[in-house]
Amino acid sequence: MRLLFCCEPFKPSQPDPDYAREVAAAEEAGLSWNLIDFEVLIAGNVAQALRRVESTETPELAVYRGWMLRPGQYRDLYDGLAERGLRLINTPEEYRRCHCLPDYYPLIERRTPRSVWTADPTLPSEQIMALLEPFGSHPVIVKDYVQIAQIRVGRGVLHPRRR
DSSP: OEEEEEEETTEEEEEOGGGHHHHHHHHHTTOEEEEEOHHHHHTTOHHHHTTTSOOOSSOEEEEEESSOOOHHHHHHHHHHHHTTTEEESSOHHHHHHHHSHHHHHHHHGGGSOOOOOOOOTTOOHHHHHHHHGGGTTSOEEEEOSSOEEEEETTTTEEEEOOO
């Protein structure tokens, strides 16, 4: 099995500092690993993003340990690694099913708080507020790829949470 980590954006031959401890742990455990250039990957140049990933003659399982990808970007990564003899542990379909709330919500609906969503980033605030009407005046969590925020529905005010 091979672990794949994101590289440091300004020093692409080194792991991103956020993954440095995991790389050290992989080395200590004797696991093989390679670096992926995340910024180049999300820009759409898969071959360049994977330039430090060694190919293998024997099919090998791989685990991506990096920043979140959109489903299409994950598919590109999956396909690019397959060309090098590596198979990510999760297929693109499995990744999407677990990464995108509309895909996995039916599986957890009875065991999780009520949820609503929209994929339209240009949705007017009136329509957003209409989506939130079933929650009444109770606080709700608004989540996107980057930030979690709290909205007081009655006031329509967004209060970002501090990390």
